[in-house]
Amino acid sequence: MSDMIETPVSDASDTGGETTRMNMIQAINSAMDIMMERDPDVIVMGEDVGYFGGVFRATAGLQAKHGKTRVFDTPITECGIIGVAVGMGAYGLRPVPEIQFADYIYPALDQLVSEAARLRYRSAGEFTSPITVRSPFGGGIFGGQTHSQSPEGLFTHMSGIKTVIPSTPYDAKGLLIAAIEDNDPTLFFEPKRIYNGPFDGYWDRPSQNWSKHPAGEVPTGYYKIELGKAKIVREGQALTILAYGTMVHVCTAVVAEAGIDAEIVDLRTLVPLDIETIEASVKKTGRCMIVHEATRTSGFGAELSAIVQERCFYHLEAPIERVTGFDTPYPHSLEWAYFPGPVRIGEALKKIMKDA
Amino acid sequence: MTMASEHPRANLQPLTLHIPEPKFRPGDAVDFAEVDVPPAGEARRPDTADKASDFTDLAYTLVRVLDDDGNAVGPWDPKLSPDVLRRMLRSMALLRAFDERMFRAQRQGKTSFYMKALGEEAVAVAAAYALDYEDMCFPSYRQQGLLIARGWSLVDMMNQIYSNTADRLGGKQLPIMYSVKEAGFFSISGNLTTQYPQAVGWAMASAAKGDTRIAATWCGEGSTAEGDFHSACTFAAVYRAPVIFNVVNNQWAISSFSGFAGAEATTFAARAVGYGIAGLRVDGNDALAVYAATQWAAERARTNQGPTLIEHFTYRAEGHSTSDDPGQYRSEGEPNAWPLGDPIKRLKDHLIAIGEWDDARHAAQDKELAEQVKAAQKEAEKNGILGHGLHQPLESLFDGVFEELPWHLKEQRQQMLDEESASGRPWDRKA
Numbered sequence: 001m002s003d004m005i006e007t008p009v010s011d012a013s014d015t016g017g018e019t020t021r022m023n024m025i026q027a028i029n030s031a032m033d034i035m036m037e038r039d040p041d042v043i044v045m046g047e048d049v050g051y052f053g054g055v056f057r058a059t060a061g062l063q064a065k066h067g068k069t070r071v072f073d074t075p076i077t078e079c080g081i082i083g084v085a086v087g088m089g090a091y092g093l094r095p096v097p098e099i100q101f102a103d104y105i106y107p108a109l110d111q112l113v114s115e116a117a118r119l120r121y122r123s124a125g126e127f128t129s130p131i132t133v134r135s136p137f138g139g140g141i142f143g144g145q146t147h148s149q150s151p152e153g154l155f156t157h158m159s160g161i162k163t164v165i166p167s168t169p170y171d172a173k174g175l176l177i178a179a180i181e182d183n184d185p186t187l188f189f190e191p192k193r194i195y196n197g198p199f200d201g202y203w204d205r206p207s208q209n210w211s212k213h214p215a216g217e218v219p220t221g222y223y224k225i226e227l228g229k230a231k232i233v234r235e236g237q238a239l240t241i242l243a244y245g246t247m248v249h250v251c252t253a254v255v256a257e258a259g260i261d262a263e264i265v266d267l268r269t270l271v272p273l274d275i276e277t278i279e280a281s282v283k284k285t286g287r288c289m290i291v292h293e294a295t296r297t298s299g300f301g302a303e304l305s306a307i308v309q310e311r312c313f314y315h316l317e318a319p320i321e322r323v324t325g326f327d328t329p330y331p332h333s334l335e336w337a338y339f340p341g342p343v344r345i346g347e348a349l350k351k352i353m354k355d356a
Numbered sequence: 357m358t359m360a361s362e363h364p365r366a367n368l369q370p371l372t373l374h375i376p377e378p379k380f381r382p383g384d385a386v387d388f389a390e391v392d393v394p395p396a397g398e399a400r401r402p403d404t405a406d407k408a409s410d411f412t413d414l415a416y417t418l419v420r421v422l423d424d425d426g427n428a429v430g431p432w433d434p435k436l437s438p439d440v441l442r443r444m445l446r447s448m449a450l451l452r453a454f455d456e457r458m459f460r461a462q463r464q465g466k467t468s469f470y471m472k473a474l475g476e477e478a479v480a481v482a483a484a485y486a487l488d489y490e491d492m493c494f495p496s497y498r499q500q501g502l503l504i505a506r507g508w509s510l511v512d513m514m515n516q517i518y519s520n521t522a523d524r525l526g527g528k529q530l531p532i533m534y535s536v537k538e539a540g541f542f543s544i545s546g547n548l549t550t551q552y553p554q555a556v557g558w559a560m561a562s563a564a565k566g567d568t569r570i571a572a573t574w575c576g577e578g579s580t581a582e583g584d585f586h587s588a589c590t591f592a593a594v595y596r597a598p599v600i601f602n603v604v605n606n607q608w609a610i611s612s613f614s615g616f617a618g619a620e621a622t623t624f625a626a627r628a629v630g631y632g633i634a635g636l637r638v639d640g641n642d643a644l645a646v647y648a649a650t651q652w653a654a655e656r657a658r659t660n661q662g663p664t665l666i667e668h669f670t671y672r673a674e675g676h677s678t679s680d681d682p683g684q685y686r687s688e689g690e691p692n693a694w695p696l697g698d699p700i701k702r703l704k705d706h707l708i709a710i711g712e713w714d715d716a717r718h719a720a721q722d723k724e725l726a727e728q729v730k731a732a733q734k735e736a737e738k739n740g741i742l743g744h745g746l747h748q749p750l751e752s753l754f755d756g757v758f759e760e761l762p763w764h765l766k767e768q769r770q771q772m773l774d775e776e777s778a779s780g781r782p783w784d785r786k787a
Contacts (some may be wrong), residue, residue, distance in 0.1 A: 040766045075594055080553050080587030087494075087557025087571075092544060093564075096556075107583065115554070121756040122523045123535035123543035128759075143558070160757050161628040183759045228762065272762035 016174075016219025023210045024195045027135070027218050028058050032096060033178035034222050036066045039094060042180060044071045044100030046081060046134075056195060061195055074090035078104055082111035082133065088117065089129045096180055102137035102189060103149045103261060105340050116185040117160030129185040132176070137165075138293050139191035139325075139339060140203070144332040150245075150294035150325070156270045156303065162186040162227060163270040167194065167248040168215030171268060174225030182227060192243035199312035201250035201341040230274035232281070236263035237348055239352055242304055243276060244268065246289045247340065254345045260353065262289075270300055278304075279311050286317040287352050290296060293340060296324040323346045376615030376726035378686065393695050395424035397430025404655040405454040408634040408662075415625035415635035418669060420643035422702050426709035430649040434486075437714035443705075444485055444643055445703045445713070446721065447505040448477040452700060453725040454500070454510060455674075457733055458517055462531075464679045467517050468532045472600045473498050475673030475691065478699035479604050479642040481505045486650035487572060492562075493540045494555035494573035497532055497551035498604065505541045505642070510729060514736035521747045522739040526755065548579035552588035552601065558591070559599035559657075570657040571648075572650075577624050578609025578668075589631040589665070596662035600653045603665065604640065611685040633663045641696040643703045668746035670696065687765075738782030742776040746783045750776060 022030065035042045040332055042067075046060055050073040053060030063071035074081050078099055085095040099105045105112075139148035155163050164186055166172035172190065174245040179186040198208035210216030212322050233248060238261040243251050248266045255262040262279050267274065282288045288308045290301040301322045308320055323340045329336050376430070380386050399419045402411040421428050428435075436444075455472040473480065480501030487493070493502050503513060513526065516534055519527035520582035525535060532691025542558075545551060554574035562569050575585065587683055593601050601623045607614050613752040617624070634656060638649045646668060653664035674693040675682045708712030740747045752762060754769045776782055 002737050075587070075590045077587040077590060079582075079583050079589045080556075083550060083553025083587060083590055084560060085556035087554035087559075088561040089557075090554065091492075091558045091561035091565075093561045103488075110547055111550060111553070111584070113546060119543060120526070120534070120759070122529050122545075123537075124528060125756055126535050126537040127522075127543050152461055162758075272764065275763055 002170065005243045007042045007272075011105070011268060014223040017221035017232055018224030019217045019219045021052065021211050021216055022169045022171045022173075022218040024166070024169045025056055025058050027173035028062060028176055028190065029062070030218070031173045031180070032062060032149070033065065033273045035180045036062065036070060038222065041092060041094045042070075042096060043088065043093055044096045044098070045074050045085070047074055047076055049073060049098050054098065056192065058134070058234040059098070073290070078108035079111055080105075080181060084115065085131045086111060086115050086129050090119070090127045094130050094180060095130045096134060099133060099135040101147050101225055102151050103146045104134040105135060105151060108153075110188065112155070112161065112185070112187075113158045117158055120184070121160060128183055130133045130183045130347065132179045132186045132188055134176070134188045134190060136192035136195075137189040138191045138193055139330055139335060140199060140246060142332065142335060143330075145329040146351060148330040148335075150292065152187070152189055152270060153298060156300050160185070162272065163189065163268065164268065165189045165191065165278075167191065167217050167245055167266050168198070168213070169210050169214040169223075170233070172223060173218055174223050175227065175268060178220065178224040178227050181224065186227070189245070191223065193246045194249060198249040199246055200253035201345070202253070203336050203341070206343065226267070227269045228267055228272040228274055230265060230277040231266045232277065233266045234262065236261040238262055238287060239289060240265060240278075240281040240285045242267060243291040244270065245293070247293060251252060251291055251345060252342065254342045254349065257342070258346060258349055260349060270272050273307075273310070274326040275307070278308065282308050282312040283315045286315050287356070288312070289321040289323065289352055291323045291340060291345060293325050295327045297327050299324055318352050320351045323348045364773050374611070376620055378613035378615065380687040380690060382683060382685065382691070384687045386687050386693040387436060388693050391695050392743045394418050394420065395759055396420040397432075399430070399432065399552045401431035403635060403653070404652055404659065404661060408628070408632055412629045412635065415629055415637055416623055416668075418637055419645050419649055421648060422706055426702070426705035428644055428706060430630075430643060432636055434644055434648040434651060436644070436647065438540045438707065438710065439705055440485065441703065442659060442713065443648070444481060445483075445707060446725070447481045447501070448643065448700050448703065449722060450728070451477050451481060451501045451504045453722070454504060454730045455522045455594060457729045458514070458632060459678065461517070461733065465743075466532050466737070468516065469678055469684070471497055471532050471677045472674040473501055475694070475698065476604060476606055476640065476670045478703070479503055479640050479668045479670060480645050481604070482643040483572065483602065483650045484648035487654060488569070489708060490569050490652070492540045492542065492555070492558050492569060492571045493572060494551035496548070496551065496579070496604070497544055497578070499545070499574050499590070500532065503534060503536060503539060503541055506541075507543075508536055508541075511735045514733060515739055517683050518739070518741045520736065520740035520742070520746060522736070523747070525749045525752050526752050528756070541649070549575045549582040549584040551575070554593060555599050556588045556591045556597045558594050559597040561783035562600055563595070563660075568658065569652060570598040570600070572602065574602040575605055575706045576609055577603055577605035577607075577614050577619065578612055580624055580627060581617050583735040589633065589719070591625065592663035593631045593633050596660060598660070600650065600657060600659035601663060601665040602665045604670060605667050606670045608672050608676070608682070608686065610676045610680060614697060624669060628665035632666055634661075635665045635667070636666045637669060639696055639698040640670030642703060643699055670694065711761045
């Protein structure tokens with residue numbers, strides 16, 4: 001299944017030199033390290049990110065290397081973290097704040113939506129918010145309702161902010177570098193279930209790690225992956241699957257087991273969306289399935305479904321399928337009943353392919 | 357629902373919920389005798405290097421310099437030259453004249469919205485004089501006095517108020533939500549107190565870069581209840597950020613009196629005590645006290661002593677905005693009964709008392725300023741007024757959402773242009 005993923009160096013604007021094995025956390029750490037070396041205005045802050053190096057170790061070693069005024073711990077106030085980052089951005093810095101879990105981002109909502117996302121517009125470009133908010137998101141780690149949510153749909157709904165979600169170490173590094181260099185505020189959601197390996201959705205099987213996956217081979221130097229560009233991780237003719245984050249790998253596994261010739265599109269950036277890749281794929285296959293972990297109603301899948309219907313209706317041979325989490329709080333013990341795993345995706349595959 | 361009398365704990369004293377209520381409502385006679393106004397000159401002035409915990413008493417009194425006879429007294433007297441005093445007076449009077457004219461312009465239908473600073477002119481103007489021009493201000497919506505004191509163009513401000521062809525903000529912001537980077541004036545947000553943590557971030561960046569500039573920010577007493585206020589205080593205390601927090605306690609947050617932000621229990625300057633940052637409570641209608649407190653706080657910030665929170669005790673003599681009618685919720689007798697008087701009259705009386713000003717000059721100045729504002733208005737209106745024609749290119753609606761326009765916004769922009777054609781009633785582009 002994972003060998004279907006193309007060698008990713010082809011979409012890099014700079015090859016990044018020598019490569020080595022990295023998991024997604026190491027790749028993210030490397031991106032920040034490189035950007036701090038290249039740009040003295042890049043600073044990293046957040047709860048536990050300094051001396052300790054972050055609860056997921058994403059900032060390990062950065063304070064020792066770049067100093068305490070560039071990598072520091074913050075008080076536990078997400079509103080304050082983002083508000084301070086906006087002020088630093090207005091000064092001319094390029095902050096990379098971490099929100100420890102996406103579930104904790106809500107106290108920062110006003111600063112993200114009304115401030116960071118609107119500053120360029122309301123000041124006619126006098127002030128901007130070149131900030132990149134990193135935050136681990138998504139489930140699959142028995143994190144319960146406060147360490148598992150996927151709130152990306154809240155932000156894709158808000159004008160003025162970009163939303164990026166990587167699915168491999170290689171992409172994570174290249175996309176994070178691009179996000180940090182971007183002059184607009186960007187939310188960088190990290191699917192924490194795949195920090196260590198490409199989870200296939202079979203929670204009862206042994207977990208894999210990135211060391212055996214081609215996208216775990218990551219250049220040690222600088223390279224970036226343009227925001228707003230999706231990646232076709234598996235070419236196919238039977239149907240198009242639109243996914244991002246952890247779900248890319250779950251879909252890849254399910255498709256391989258089902259023996260269906262699906263085309264799997266990893267969106268990578270939700271806003272701005274790569275409409276050309278989506279449209280070309282759906283028009284080619286005539287079927288579209290959308291998969292995300294987040295709750296269903298008003299989720300990003302609803303937007304994708306609408307947009308595919310608007311643009312590809314006369315090419316569709318079956319109704320669009322949406323596979324999502326349920327509209328409940330994220331459960332703890334019943335996590336795998338909630339999670340859109342192989343069974344839910346498999347059933348949807350049968351449904352969409354039934355008249356094929 | 358179980359009634360209290362049927363409840364198994366009915367023998368215990370019932371709880372009561374306290375809902376704050378202001379002293380006076382419409383029709384009530386006003387007597388502010390309960391407002392504690394200590395004599396001018398009484399508050400001590402600590403050294404700027406002193407520890408915040410050594411002068412917490414200053415959060416519970418009022419720093420006052422101008423006494424009832426127009427004399428500047430006590431250790432906080434900033435001893436400004438008559439020339440600076442006259443310039444400050446002029447800025448305050450200009451602010452009042454500007455407000456008067458623009459308020460009337462809104463009533464004449466020339467714009468949608470306006471907010472006056474009547475009675476609070478000293479708060480922003482005196483602070484602007486005490487700060488360096490390069491220091492960065494993160495104002496709320498009632499500190500237009502900063503721009504006026506910094507000599508910013510009245511025509512430019514009016515262009516923004518009218519959202520006209522010369523509005524640098526391209527008609528994207530509500531009137532008076534200025535943004536003037538060149539004058540160290542951050543883009544105003546309509547969401548309350550969001551500027552507080554931003555000012556801290558700016559100040560932290562300045563410190564991290566070894567810069568010498570400091571930040572100052574303002575909010576009303578009502579919006580100290582926002583989480584942003586407390587996040588900002590925590591951050592500023594933790595990193596000893598070179599920032600000045602100003603809380604403009606003008607007694608009213610639209611129709612909610614200061615009791616709904618906690619004023620029945622303590623002062624707003626006392627918020628500083630819990631955070632371990634310097635706190636001062638200042639007579640906000642005393643331009644010299646505001647100047648002295650700001651200068652003192654700026655010196656602390658510049659010498660890495662960290663933040664200061666200044667409560668400016670003042671009174672909002674006008675409605676919240678042109679959309680508000682204060683006669684519906686407070687006594688009309690309040691503004692005139694306010695025990696701290698009119699900030700312009702108090703500074704004027706001081707200049708007269710020291711023999712550097714007189715009533716005739718003041719009257720002449722008022723007339724001159726009214727003419728200056730009128731001329732600026734005439735100039736600004738050449739660029740159009742709100743609602744009279746399309747002042748910005750239709751396409752500009754989409755400018756600035758992102759640095760570069762993504763495809764979906766390009767599509768929506770085209771849709772808008774197609775709608776214009778389809779309507780058969782093209783937008784009036786004559787402007």
